[in-house]
Each structure stands twice: as C-alpha cells, then as structure tokens.
Amino acid sequence: MKDFLKNLGPGILVSAAFIGPGTVTVCSLAGVHFGYSLLWALLISVIACIILQEMSARLGLITGKSLSENIRQELKPPVIRNTVLILIFSAIVIGNAAYEAGNITGAVLGMEAITGSLNIVIGDFSLNFWSLIIGLFAFLLLWLGTYKKIEKAFIALVFLMSISFIVTAFLTRPKLSEVLEGFIPQQFNAGLFTIIALVGTTVVPYNLFLHASLVSEKWNGRKNLPILRKELVFSIILGGLVSMAILICAAAADVQGIENAADLAVGLEPLFGSLAKYFLALGLLAAGITSAITAPLAAAFVVKGCLGWKGGFASGRFKSVWIIVLMLGIIFSGIGLKPVQIINFAQISNGLVLPIVAFFLFWIVNRRSLMGEDKNTLFQNILGVAVIALAFFLGLKSVWNVIQNW
Template identity: 75%
Template sequence: MKNFFKNLGPGILVSAAFIGPGTVTVCSIAGVEFGYSLLWALLISIFACIILQEMSARLGLISGQGLSECIREEMKNPVIRIFTLFLIFSAIVIGNAAYEAGNITGAVLGMEAVFTSVNFQIGAFDLNIWSLFIGGIAFTLLLLGSYKKLEKVFIVLVILMSISFLLTAVLTRPDISEIFKGFIPGSFDAGLLTIIALVGTTVVPYNLFLHASLVSEKWTGSKYLGAVRKELVFSLALGGLVSMAIVVCAAASNIDQIEDAGDLALGLEPLFGNSATIFLAIGLLAAGITSSITAPLAAAYVVQGCLGWKGGMKSRKFKMVWMSIIVLGVMFSSLGIKPVEIIQFAQIANGLVLPIIAIFLFWIVNQRSVLGEHKNSLFQNITGIAVIALAVFLGAKSIFNVIQNF
C-alpha cells in the first residue's frame, strides 16, 4: 500500500485536469437536462480515457519522451512532419487557451457565488478581477513549484474533491434503479452536443501529451509498467466516479436550468442549507485552480516537443508558453460571454480535436522503432480503433448538425 501511494502522481494530475469546472458544469447540465440517461456516455468516455491514456503513459515510460517529441522524430518526410506538428501545435495551443478560459471562468463562478463580481476597465477591455486573481494563483504555483511539489498538492486536492462529491451523491439518496437504467445506451441524437461535451471533458486531448511527458519524468524503464497502469486505472476510475456523482447530484435535484454557480448550489441546499453556496464555491475554486495549472503545463510540453526545445520546466522558453496560455485564458474569460457557454464551448472543442490527436497517438504506439516489444498488441489495437471510431463519429455528427442548421 505504501508503494502504491508513492507511485501516485501522473495519473492523479490527469484526473485533476479533467475534474475541473468544465466537468462540474457539463455533468450538471447533463444531469439537469437528461437525468441519469447519459451515464452510459460518461462510462464509455471513462473506458476510452483509460485506453488512450494507457497508450500515452506507456509511450512516455518506454521512450522516455513526450508524444510530440516522438511524432517529430518518427515522421521522416519533412513536409508531412512540419504540417503535422503545425496541426498539433495549433490545435493544442488554441484549444488549451479556450480550455484555460473555461477553467478560470469556472473558478470565477465559485468566487462570485460568495463575493460580488468586480470588473475594471482597461481602455475598451473590461477585465474581471477574479479572473486575474485565479490566473495569478496558477501563474505563481507554476513559477515557484517543482513537479514534485505540484504532484503532492494535486493528490490532496483530488482526494478531497472526490470525497466531497461522492459523499454528496450518496446523501441525495438517488433512485438506484434509475441510475442502472442510465447505463443503457440511448439515442445519439438526444443531447448530441452534451454527449460530445461529456467525452471532451473526460478524454481531454492535451492530457495525452501531458501524461506521456509526466510519466517520462517520474519513471524510467519497462519494469515500472505495472505500477504505471495500476496508478492510471485507479486515478481515472476515481475521476470517473466523481463525474458520475456530479450527474447523479444534478439529476436528483429540482433545478430546471443552469446559468451560474447559484443555480448549481440550489441542488445542494437540501443537504447543506445556506452553506451550499460556500461548499460549491470551494469545490469550483479547487477544481479551477488544478485545471488552470495542467492546461498551460500541457501546452508548454507540446510546444517544447514540436520545436525540439531542451531544458524542461526550468527553461525560459517553456515558462513563456505556459505564461502565454494563462494570459489568454484570463483575457478570454473576461469577454462578457456567459460563463456556462465558455465552459461548454471548451468541452465541445476538445471533443472535436480528440480524433486528430488520438490518431497520431495510435500511429506512434504501433511503431516498433519507438516501443519495441511494448508496441500495441492486437487487443490494444482493436480497442484503440473502437475509441477513435467513436470519437470520429461524434465529431462528424456534430459538424453535420451545425451545417444543417445554416
């Protein structure tokens, strides 16, 4: 047991990345609008996440490199390599800026549930003071904290959030038979964007880059493969249970719609009374801070790998990337768009980018020159193809629906 907790780290950071304000908001919307009926989509998302993140973790462990580094080295054709790296660079950096805005906005929702909104004008730009505050916390922790320190902070925060949400789900006394019915797949047309958002908030594309890089820093050699897999399954299963608990809480409440943190808190009032708002504020703030750290960190790892930089977290170039993502996140979160809409957009964007990144990961983990005997087995390829097919199908359906609405 002691060795198990000692090995906790990369998987917990991945869980911390997707147990953010986006997860709280999207899962709450799913519960409010569709009850327990989309639990099946969340369960499939968790299995898909475990399958893809295992490939990413195995790549980092065996190769000792991140995903973007491996792609850069394995693509021999210079034209294809440049195009691919540019595509990855654009998708992750732009996507993470949107995701960071969602993380910061979610944490701001928590702050505004207790304190009033505070804005100040900079020329024609209206800046939310709480967005600046949350961005400042993320900035400081990344600037001062080493990976090992961040790892310990994340472990504590994830365990606390997990206990809180799981306990809340139990206390709502949901209808168990209805929960079981929710795991039976329904129509993809019912709540398609919500389904894509649930996939996007669980299988986060930038986590595939982050996980490989973090594993390569923590462990070296195939002898740790068993420990990596156990830590991965435990961490992501825990994260999945938390997501399901949030859906259950929202479905068991009497909320009609969600516009802000106050609406989310209404569902907790029967359990916590007037302290519901404070409880939710703390949860959103903690979730926002953890995710606000991982998104810039992942973007920096991607850029470092694409451009072949050396020096890791301590290098000036590495720091400039995550600083830029935080600044963009603060700016985007202050544009006056409804917070829930920003968070939903970030999750849907993730769902659309996922197939592209998953295909690149699938290709690289089938290269014997990279993983040797640890390249994908037949079973891993079958499950990987199934996950990619699902991601492509959801993305294509979403684009088709958008075109039809024009």
C-alpha cells in the same frame, strides 16, 4: 498502500485536467435534462480514456519522450510531419489559451457561490478580483514549483474536488435503483449532442500530450509499467466517479432553470441545506484551479515537443509559453470577454486533432523498432481501433455542430 500513494502523480494530473468547469457544467446540464439516463455514456468515456491514456503513458515511459517529440521524430515526410505538427500546435496552444478563460471563470464561479462577486471598478472599467487571485495562485504554483511540488498540490486539489462532489451526491439522496438503470443504454436520439459532450469532455486531446510528458518526467524504464497502469486506472476511474457524482447531483436535485454548475450550487441550498451548496462550490473551485494549471502546462509541453526545444520546467522558453496562455486566460476571464471566434476555432481544431492524434498515437505504439516488446498487443489494438472510430465520430459531429451554429 503507502508505496502506491507515493507513486500517484501523472494520472491524477490527467484526471484534474479533464474535470474542469466545462465537464462540471456539461454533467450538470446532462443530469438536469436527462436525469440518470446518460450515466452509461460517462462509463464508456472513462473506458475510452483509460485505453488512450495507457498508450500515451506507456509511450512516455518506454521512449522517455513526449508524444509531440515522438510524432516529430517518427513522421519522416516533411510535408506530412509539418502539417500534423501545425495542426497540433494550433489546436492545443490556441485552444488552451481560449479555454483557459473558462477554467479560471469556473474557479471564480465556485468562489462567488460561497463569497459573492467582487469586482474592481476603475471608471467604466470593471475587473473581476477573483480572476486575478486565482490566476496569481496558478502562476505562483507553476513558477515556483518543481514537478514534485506541482504533483503534490494536484493530489490535494483532486482529493478535495472528489470528496466535495461525491459527498454532495450522497447529500442529494438519489434512488439507487434509478442510478443503476442509468448505466443501461436507453437514451440515444434526445441527448445525442449531450452524449458527444460527455465523452468529449473526458477524452481530451491535450491530455494525450500531457500524460506522456508527465510520465517521462516522473519515471524511467519499463520496470515501472505495472505501477504506471495501476496509478492510471485508479486516477481515471476516480475522475469518472467525480463526473458521475456531478450528474447524479443535478438529476437528484430536480432544480429547474439551470444553465451552469454555479446555478446548480445555489439551487441546491433550499432543498438540501447549505452543506450541499458549499461542497459543490468547493468542488467547482478545485476543478477550475486544476484545469487552469494543466492547460498552460500542456500547451508548453506541446510547443517544446513540436519545436524540439531542450530543457524542462526550469527552461525560460518553456515558462514563456505557459505564462502567455495563463495571462490570456486571466485577461479574458477578468474583463468578462468571451472570445467566441477563437473558441469556435479551438473547437473545430480539437474536433479534428483528437482522431488524428489518436491515430498517430496508435501507429507509434505499434512500432516494434520504437516500443520493442511493449508495443500494442492484439487485444490492445482491437480496443484502440474501437476508440479511434469513436474519436472520428465525435470529431466530425463536434465540427458539424460548430459549423451549424457559426
């Protein structure tokens, strides 16, 4: 157990990345509107996430390179290579810059559920104080921390988040029989877009880049493959349990008028006492902080791989990318700006890039010249094809949804 805990890291950071404010909000709304009936969708998303993230992590371990570096190296035709890299670059970097405001705002909502709002007013200009504090915390952790320090901080934050949400779920006292029924697929048409959102918040394109990069930073050589898989499965399942706990909280509370997770945190107080409110608020705070750190980090890894930069965490160019993404998030969150057009572009790009990245990941991990004996098995290929088909469906649906609401 001691050795296992010592090896926790890349998978935990991936879980931290997909359990952000968006996931908390989507799971809350799913629970409020559909009760426990969509727990099966979360279960499918966790399985799909494990399949894709295992391929990404294995690629990083065997090659010692990130996913974007491998795509750049393995795609020989310049036109195809450059087109794919530009799409990846725009979707991940611009998308993460837009979503970073949501990550910081989610952490702010967690703080405000406990302490109340706190704004700095200068004339007609108002700036959220908590956005600055949370942004500064993320900046210091990324600037001063080596990979090992960041890893330890994330393990602490993820366990705080997990305990907060799971304890809150128990405090709401859900009926076990109804919870178990939720894992049997029954709800399809009424919650179609909610199902897409639940799967889409778990299977995240930038995590495929982040995971391969983090694994190549932590481990070297195929001898670490067994511990990599154990750590991955444990971490993704833990993240899935957190998502399920949030949905269960929302379903059991039976609170009306919920628009986001902060409303749920406040709404739980009169029903279940202040403890439920504080646990949920702490979980939302931790979820926002972890995603606020991983999004800029993933963007920096993608740029590094796409442009062929050398160096890692200490590189000036690497730092400049995550600083820009983080600063944009702080500014957008602090002044309350909602960059709708940028976010719409990011949603379309991510909807397109997930199946494309999943396809190229699948192609690369089947190359014996690159992966050797660790290329995909027949069983892994069957699972991979199923997940890629799901990714294409989700991508088309998410793009169509944005176009309809443009």
